[in-house]
Amino acid sequence: MTVFYQFNFFLIISVLFTSSAFGQTNHGTVVELPDSVSQINVSTNFDFFLDTASIYTIDEISHETFQNRFQRATDPHVLFDFLDSQIWIRFTIHNKQSIHNHSWYLESWGFDIKKVTFYFPTPEGKFEPSTAGFERPFEERNIKHKNFNYFLDLRPWETKTYYLKVTRSYNQEFSFHLRTNERFLAHSLNEYLLLGIYYGVLIIILFFNLYLFFKLRDTLYIYFPCLILACIWFSLGRDGLGFQYLWPNSPWVNKLHNENFIELTIILSTLLFSDRFIRKYTKLNSISHLTYWTISLKVVLYINQIFFYELNYIVYLTVTIIILFIPFSLGLHSLMKAKVFSWSYTFAYACLFLVIIYSYSKTIQIFDSPILNWYIVYPVIFLEMVLFSFSIFNQIKFLQDEYIAANLEKTQVLEINNQLTKKLNSKLKRKVRARTEKIERIAVDLEQKNKELQTANLKLEELNAQIFQMNQSLEENNQKLKMNVVEVTKDLALMKGLAFTDFKKVFPDKETCLHFLSELKWKEKYNCKKCDYNKYKEGPNYGRRCKNCNYYESPTVDTLFHKLKFPIEKAFYILYLSNRKDVDLTLNELSKILELRRETCWSFRNKLSQAMEKMENNKELYGWETLALVNLE
Structure with missing residues (x-):
């Protein structure tokens, strides 16, 4: 206990003389929330109190006279000893934000916290508890999330103090974050997305190997799915998704992870898979005997660790690595003797060693982030499964090569038989000949x-081809005649004094008018108005777009119909009537026929008069098409 008091003394001295971005008050550390942040890592910005006897209640802990007994945390582990004692953690948070629609959450990352109780301050001055942990049913949590999340209900410029009572299962590193609702959702969705991809790939590999098992009936393809299932179970227990979705009301399943039962399952399935994998290359029964002895030894070691004498985890880890290394090294030696070099199998086994080492050595800190340290085993498992899959593919190729070699030998035997058969048949052929x-x-x-x-038949085909060509020529001539008849009919119709209903049969809609105007406008040739280039491509409404400068020109530009405010087919009819000598309609009659305002009809007729003056009053019957192309601007 003397070491403990010295440690507490140095913690108090460091708190008094350390300046940070977080404020200090008479009641300890204050976390401030400015407007510019949406999340804060507060893994060491809190105060703690070690309750070695587990005798204090929240009323005693939260009392004013008790606050000076809290110490400032200087390490995410809080303490490296007293694993059986409860730790009280105090967060004092001052919301300096002026935004009223921000909701803040306290997130405690780390699924394997044995038990944690969050005390939320009520308006009556009491504290409302919320208990969770891997030993508690998942449904007890207020927020159904794999991590421990608590709503703070902190208004702008409000300061509140929250307490957590934590019971650890080992000397773990704590990771506390303050996040807004938006940041909390984004973080959760990204995390679940990456985990979904991870499990999705493992499940695909699982179903592929099950398919191989039902097709080939080889135990190799049932041992590997067992290994994949063990790794999936290991991952589900490590990240908390299994507790959230698969066994929320069975917290005893979580205890299997802490007792390394899943690690035992991974090792046993790996040994069985490795044995079957090597024997498909070498056909050696000695490897199988060694594998079964190794499995028995590992099971005995596990039972001793759980029920009898518990070894130090470093000793237990070393013995486990030796147990695995013996069959692996002998199997690798057998593969090399058989001149089989499976690098994917070797590296996959190395990844397995890393998974086992890291699952035991929870205190190894490779990165500064505890989240990265916790999830670093996932890409290793992922790589292990992919490499084992590659080794299976290589083995399938090896078996295919053996099958091809056997077929070649069989083919050679058949060729010899065929030669003998040919000699016998040659005698028969002479008689048959x-x-x-x-x-x-x-x-x-x-x-x-x-x-x-x-x-x-060839001559008949040539005659048929000539007849076919003649028929094609006749069809083309008929088509041209039909088109000419339509054009002549249109020209004859336009030479008559047509009523508007008859005129609409010739120009029924806007698209027909624009098509006619486009052919009339560019009948001779096309030149871009901007750059005078003569190459174009068709645009909307029968317009043309320059292939050089990309300038688009509508059919109505530089015509009487530019910037027309009423339907163009009605303007066509007014233009048509203006050029007829045998039809003379008043403005009222024209307005009634076209269903236009009298002023609109007068305005367009006036525009036609200006165009005629520009054309020097040329009112020949054929001139209305030329009149349509007059530019008055």
Whole structure:
């Protein structure tokens, strides 16, 4: 206990003389929430009190006279000893934000906290508890999330103090974060997405190997799925997804992870898979005997660790690595003797060693982030499964090569048999040949007649091709005649004094008018207005877009119909009537026929008069098409 008091003394001295971005008050550390942040890592920005006898209640802990007994945390582990004692953690948070719609959450990352009780201050001055942990049913949590999350209900410029009572299962590193609701959702979704991809790939590999098992009926493809399932179970227990979705009301399942039962399952399935994998190359039974002895030894060691004499975890880890290394090294030696070099199998086994070492050595800190330290085993497992899959593929290729070699030997034997058969058949052929000569002569005559028939057929095909070409020419001429009849009919119709209903049969809609105007406008040639380039491509509404400068020109530009405010087909009819000598409608009659305002009809007629003056009053019947292309601007 003297060491403990010295340690506490140095903690108090460091708190008094350390300046940080977090404020200090008479009641300890104060975490401030400015407007510019949406999350804060507070893994060491809190105060703690070690309750070695577990005798204090929240009323005693939260009392004003008790606050000076808390110490400032200087390490995420809080303490490296007293694993059986409860730790009280105090967070004092001052919300300096002016935004009223921000909700803040306290997140305690780390699924394997044995028990944690969060005390939320109520308006009556009491504290409302919320208990969770891997020994408690998941449904007891207020927020159904794999981590421990608590809503703070902290208003702008409000200061509140929260307490946590934590019971650890080992000397673990704590990771506390303050996050807004938006940041909490984004963080959770990203985490669940990455975990979903991880489990998705493992499940795909699992189902592929189960498919191979049902197709090939080889135990290799049932041992490997057992290994995959063990790794999935190990991962589900490590990240808390299994507790959240698979066994929320069975917290005893979580204890299997802490007792390394899943690690035992991974080792046993790996040994069985490795034994079957090597024997498919070497056919050595000695490897199987060694594997079964190794499995028995590992089971005995596990039972002793759980029920009898518990070894130090370093000793236990060393013995486990030796147990695994013996069959692996002998199996690798057997593969090399058989001239089989499976690098994927070797590296996959190395990844297995890393998983086992890291699962035992929870205190190893490779990165500064505890989340990265916790999840670093996932890519190792992922790589292990992928490499083992590659080794299986290589083995399938090896077996295929053996199958091909066996087929080659079989083919060679068949060729020898075929040669013997040919010698026997040659004798029979000589006897048959005499009898078949007459048939061959008949066949020659038939062949000659067939050639004559083929020649006749070729001539008939040439005649058919000529007839077909003539029919095509006739069809093309008929099509041209039809088009000419339509054009002549249109021209004849336009020479008559048509009523508007009849005129609409010729120009029924805007698209027909634009098409006609486009052909009329660019009948001779096309030149871009911007760059005078003569190459174009079709644009919307029968316009043309320059291939050089990309300038688009509408059919109505530089015509009487530019910036027209009423339907163009009605403007066509007014233009048509203006050029007729046998039809003379008043503005009122024209307004009634076209269902336009009288002023609109007068305005367009006035525009036509200006165009006629520009054309020097040329009112020949054929001139209305030329009149349409007059530019008055």
